[in-house]
Amino acid sequence: MAGVVLAAGVSGRMGAPKALLDAGDMTFVARLVETLAQGGCDPVVVVGASGAGALAEEVGRGAGVLVVNPGGRGGQIGSLRVALDHLEGMADPPAALAFTPVDNPFVAPATVRALIAEWRGSRAAIVLPRFRGVRGHPALVDMNVAAELRAEGLREGARTVVRRDPGRVLEVEVADPGVADDLDTPGRYRARLSGIGKGETVPRRSGETHS
Numbered sequence: 685m686a687g688v689v690l691a692a693g694v695s696g697r698m699g700a701p702k703a704l705l706d707a708g709d710m711t712f713v714a715r716l717v718e719t720l721a722q723g724g725c726d727p728v729v730v731v732g733a734s735g736a737g738a739l740a741e742e743v744g745r746g747a748g749v750l751v752v753n754p755g756g757r758g759g760q761i762g763s764l765r766v767a768l769d770h771l772e773g774m775a776d777p778p779a780a781l782a783f784t785p786v787d788n789p790f791v792a793p794a795t796v797r798a799l800i801a802e803w804r805g806s807r808a809a810i811v812l813p814r815f816r817g818v819r820g821h822p823a824l825v826d827m828n829v830a831a832e833l834r835a836e837g838l839r840e841g842a843r844t845v846v847r848r849d850p851g852r853v854l855e856v857e858v859a860d861p862g863v864a865d866d867l868d869t870p871g872r873y874r875a876r877l878s879g880i881g882k883g884e885t886v887p888r889r890s891g892e893t894h895s
Contacts (some may be wrong), residue, residue: 685800687725687822688767688783689716689748692733692756703732703739703786705873712789712867713739717748719789720822723796725782729770731763760785761833761841768830777827783842784821790862791822798856799824808854810846813863819855820863 691703691713703713710718713730720728730748732739733756743750753766764783771777780803782796795813803811803824811824825833829845838844846853867873 685725685803686767686771686778686781687717687720687723687728687796688764688771688781689713689720689728689730689786690760690763690767690783691739691786692731692753692763693760693786694733694756701739702867703730704742705867707789710789711742712786713742713748714746715789716784716786716791717743717746719791719793720782720784720796721747722793723782724800725796727771727774729767731767759841761838764842765834768833772827772830780824780826782822782824784823787867788821788862788865789867790865791820792858792860792862795858795860795863796822798858802854802856806854809849809852811854811856812846813858813860814855815858815861815864818864820865822863 693702704711707715717728717730728748730743730750731753732743732750733753734740735750735752740750751766751770753763756763758765767783771781782799784791799811799813799822802808803826807826809826809829812819813822814820823842823846832845833842
């Protein structure tokens with residue numbers, strides 16, 4: 685099971701690189717790498733727009749492997765395809781991958797473990813977490829679906845593949861608000877951190893939670 689963090693975007697709405705924002709005691713990207721690893725993903729791949737600079741340095745300090753989608757070409761689906769190229773070129777390619785954009789850093793490791801457990805038990809093509817009826821990330825995709833992610837004409841990127849056949853999508857209800865985060869504007873970022881200060885749950889580095 686591989687983990688993938690999509691971090692090659694320009695962060696235009698945020699006004700600062702999202703991957704390097706503070707998510708409590710770690711940056712967004714560092715927390716997601718650790719979460720995916722603690723959840724059972726190995727390797728964990730981070731897709732960045734460049735092989736140098738602050739993101740590369742931050743990834744280098746942790747357990748993630750940086751791969752480059754120059755300039756973030758093709759948006760998130762372009763970055764996901766770069767990750768697929770890397771994973772499929774490994775000597776022992778993974779059977780599935782769990783991927784997430786970098787802007788939902790507060791996902792809990794327990795959520796990743798739950799997705800993997802459901803996939804192992806069902807071998808569903810796609811497994812998604814759901815919090816209070818809302819689908820979120822990480823999305824777990826069996827590598828048998830990978831070819832569909834490479835197809836032309838995916839108007840909504842990976843979402844087009846997910847919505848193509850509802851019968852092959854398994855949803856897992858989780859008590860983890862982090863799966864539904866989309867912290868891509870300063871207002872959402874401030875509101876999320878403010879909510880955390882008022883008692884929302886944030887995963888610790890050990891994978892435990894506190895309030």
